[in-house]
Amino acid sequence: MTAASPSVAAASAPNHLGRLKALTAVTAVAFLLGLGMALAYAGTDAIQGNVQRLFYFHMGAFFGAFVAFACTVVGGVQYLRTRNVKWDTFALAGVEVGVVLSFINLATGSIWARPIWNTWWTWDPRLTSAAVMVLVYIAYLMVRSGIENRDTRHRFAAVYGILAFSSVVFTLVVIRIRPDTIHPAVIGTGAQDAQGGFAMNSSMTTTLLLNMAVWVFLLTPTLMWWRIRLQNYADRVTQRKIAYMEQG
Amino acid sequence: MTVFARAVGAIFLKDMRAEWRSRELIGVMLLFALLSVLVFSFALELDRLARREAISGVLWVTVVFASVLGLNRSVAQERENGNVDALLLAPIPRAAIFFGKFLANWLFTAVIGALLLPLMTVLYNVTLASLPVLGLLLAGTWGICVTGTLLASMTLQTRVGEALLPIALLPIALPLLLGTVRATTGILTDAPVNDWGGWVGILLGIDLFYTVVCMAFYGVVVEE
Numbered sequence: 001m002t003a004a005s006p007s008v009a010a011a012s013a014p015n016h017l018g019r020l021k022a023l024t025a026v027t028a029v030a031f032l033l034g035l036g037m038a039l040a041y042a043g044t045d046a047i048q049g050n051v052q053r054l055f056y057f058h059m060g061a062f063f064g065a066f067v068a069f070a071c072t073v074v075g076g077v078q079y080l081r082t083r084n085v086k087w088d089t090f091a092l093a094g095v096e097v098g099v100v101l102s103f104i105n106l107a108t109g110s111i112w113a114r115p116i117w118n119t120w121w122t123w124d125p126r127l128t129s130a131a132v133m134v135l136v137y138i139a140y141l142m143v144r145s146g147i148e149n150r151d152t153r154h155r156f157a158a159v160y161g162i163l164a165f166s167s168v169v170f171t172l173v174v175i176r177i178r179p180d181t182i183h184p185a186v187i188g189t190g191a192q193d194a195q196g197g198f199a200m201n202s203s204m205t206t207t208l209l210l211n212m213a214v215w216v217f218l219l220t221p222t223l224m225w226w227r228i229r230l231q232n233y234a235d236r237v238t239q240r241k242i243a244y245m246e247q248g
Numbered sequence: 249m250t251v252f253a254r255a256v257g258a259i260f261l262k263d264m265r266a267e268w269r270s271r272e273l274i275g276v277m278l279l280f281a282l283l284s285v286l287v288f289s290f291a292l293e294l295d296r297l298a299r300r301e302a303i304s305g306v307l308w309v310t311v312v313f314a315s316v317l318g319l320n321r322s323v324a325q326e327r328e329n330g331n332v333d334a335l336l337l338a339p340i341p342r343a344a345i346f347f348g349k350f351l352a353n354w355l356f357t358a359v360i361g362a363l364l365l366p367l368m369t370v371l372y373n374v375t376l377a378s379l380p381v382l383g384l385l386l387a388g389t390w391g392i393c394v395t396g397t398l399l400a401s402m403t404l405q406t407r408v409g410e411a412l413l414p415i416a417l418l419p420i421a422l423p424l425l426l427g428t429v430r431a432t433t434g435i436l437t438d439a440p441v442n443d444w445g446g447w448v449g450i451l452l453g454i455d456l457f458y459t460v461v462c463m464a465f466y467g468v469v470v471e472e
């Protein structure tokens with residue numbers, strides 16, 4: 001039962017619901033502001049037209065996912081060092097939020113690619129590695145769910161979560177070093193075969209920066225916080241069940 | 249360092265001896281690889297030009313799945329008779345246990361791959377049996393086996409067991425696969441080195457990274 005005590009402590013600590021609700025409200029307002037700027041304020045791309053507006057969410061979602069998956073690495077390393085369950089919960093929240101954001105990233109990219117590349121999907125190294133990145137983290141959830149012993153589950157999840165980050169790094173790096181990807185790099189120089197890149201004016205840059213900030217600094221932490229809260233309650237229910245069973 | 253090297257050597261030789269006596273792993277892996285290559289030749293019905301583009305994919309998919317078979321068996325054998333506990337009790341670094349097991353797995357997988365090269369050269373009439381391709385094979389199987397040995401030690405302790413290894417391993421091994429397949433295709437189509445040389449660099453970098461990470465984490469995976 002010693003292994004269980006940290007999670008009980010974490011769950012019964014002051015749960016900051018007021019602060020979480022305030023953060024959620026701020027996130028909602030900022031998200032709507034970002035959406036409004038993407039739809040109305042940012043200039044329309046001269047060649048691509050309105051579909052280019054998806055890009056603000058596409059990039060925001062990717063970097064939100066990046067931050068969430070980086071949290072999984074931090075959670076994994078910290079769990080292995082301290083063996084405190086709260087870090088495992090942190091890592092799990094990172095994976096689940098990151099997977100959702102990666103799906104948003106893939107979906108917006110796909111909708112954009114249909115008019116620009118004339119296809120929903122193409123087997124390009126960048127796209128393939130982004131899709132595999134999602135699968136790695138789904139595999140993470142499957143590895144987790146297959147282990148009954150709590151300590152083993154947390155240890156294996158930490159190790160796999162750290163290994164899995166290689167796919168995120170690979171996705172980020174592949175566009176910079178591979179000349180045969182058609183995915184454009186909007187910031188910095190992209191591949192020579194890139195199709196659908198565009199130059200941004202100041203209203204577009206402002207919109208991009210605001211949306212990036214919202215997705216990375218507000219949306220991702222808010223979602224993760226809710227997920228951690230949920231996990232703490234779930235752990236507490238499990239503890240109550242075990243205590244009840246032991247009483248007979 | 250000498251303790252480390254001697255422990256690695258002893259575990260490696262133990263696996264070689266066990267394999268020499270049972271001929272369990274190599275037999276299963278080789279038969280699977282042969283079947284896979286034959287099934288691919290029916291399934292793809294490749295013409296002469298398409299072959300050169302697709303053959304490295306056939307080779308690598310076959311090698312990866314054969315390695316999954318071998319890795320599962322190799323790690324399961326240790327658990328079946330409780331040998332893994334004996335190894336963990338021994339006063340040797342955990343990383344040495346991992347590296348010894350890994351070296352044996354790597355040798356088996358590389359041997360299977362090396363046998364496939366001349367065979368596929370004959371069957372598909374594409375010059376796979378060359379030193380650059382063999383080098384890529386050694387580098388690619390290195391990364392697959394180093395992650396595979398670690399992940400098999402994990403997945404065999406789960407409820408799903410052996411079925412989970414390919415799910416856990418394939419996405420982690422994808423950067424390796426992408427690099428090896430692209431580089432192999434580059435060699436086969438006589439593309440200039442500049443076109444595929446970058447992938448070899450990526451491959452070696454990932455090999456090094458995975459080796460360090462997996463050796464560091466093995467102790468965490470097997471602790472009780």
